[in-house]
């Protein structure tokens with residue numbers, strides 16, 4: 781019974797304090813975090829990079845169209 785209660789508490793904590801899929805650090809709840817479920821832009825890009833690597837490995841021989849690279853541009857404006 782204690783174990784069940786503990787599991788429930790852990791699940792609730794996990795919902796309130798989700799962990800970043802990349803670095804496993806606690807992330808802000810999605811209400812406060814535009815990068816959810818990631819803790820930072822860097823972790824988001826790392827995860828995207830891993831995903832693209834997998835995809836390239838699978839579809840290596842399939843030519844992919846330009847303009848659909850799936851990599852978001854940074855908003856950095858350089859003078």
Ligand SMILES: [Zn+2]
Nearest residue numbers: 800803819823
């Ligand atoms: Zn992270």
